[in-house]
Amino acid sequence: MDLEPAYKMESIRAVQDIQHEFWPLDEINPENTKFPCCLVWTPLPVVSWLAPFIGHVGICTEDGSAVAFSGSNFINVDDCALGSVAKYLQLDRKQCCFPRNLAAHTCKHGYKHSEFGSATTWDDAIQSSVRHFEHKSYNLFTCNSYSFLANCLNRLCFGGSMDWNMINVGVLLLFKGHWVDNISILRSFSPFILVVCFGIFMVGWPFLVALLSFSLILLAWFVFGTYCLKSLLDS
Helix, strand or coil: CCCHHHHHHHHHHHHHHHHCCCCCCCCCEHHHCECCCEEEEEECCCHHHHCCCCEEEEEECCCCCEEEEEECCEEEECCCCCCCCCEEEECCHHHCCCCCCHHHCCCCCHHHHHHHCCCCCHHHHHHHHHHHHCCCCCECCCECHHHHHHHHHHHHCHHHCCCCCHHHHHHHHHHHCEECCHHHHHHHHHHHHHHHHHHHHHCCHHHHHHHHHHHHHHHHHHHHHHHHCCCCCCC
């Protein structure tokens, strides 16, 4: 008796078993702050005024509620804590790995994914990351909202990757995120423009050089810390 077709049928059935659990998501509704299965971004006071590419980020549950690591021992639920969402990116749950056991992994990381902490649903991954971060100390430079987001994406093994960190999470939102509306763009960049104009008026062009140097140093720290001091930066 040829067991290969039967084995293939079981494999197909196992994959379909997982996929059929993806019930339809509600529509994105910025007015009610509902962004199902989205990554969300909002400007960070003071920091975004000086470096507008940095903000406060969160991840939304399947019902659209935002979850974010907003302070030491504090996970904010159903609110971005620092203002309304300015930018969002909806992710496809089919690009995630939701194994019921070690043999059911659809990603190539199998054992590594299970050891890190895999999840059976989108919301389960978020809850696992919440438990991991709810007793952590918040630090803008080493353990922040981007760290929380990277941890969630690694538990989801989104895109078949377990190498999510502050840098590639930030790049993903920066280049693929969608602005909620024109007001969000204005709200995100107007403080930075005002600071630049005021600084040039008061100090002159050296202020612009100093501001650019600050941004480059900040960016260099995150790149260096992420890829050279992995044990120092949390994710």
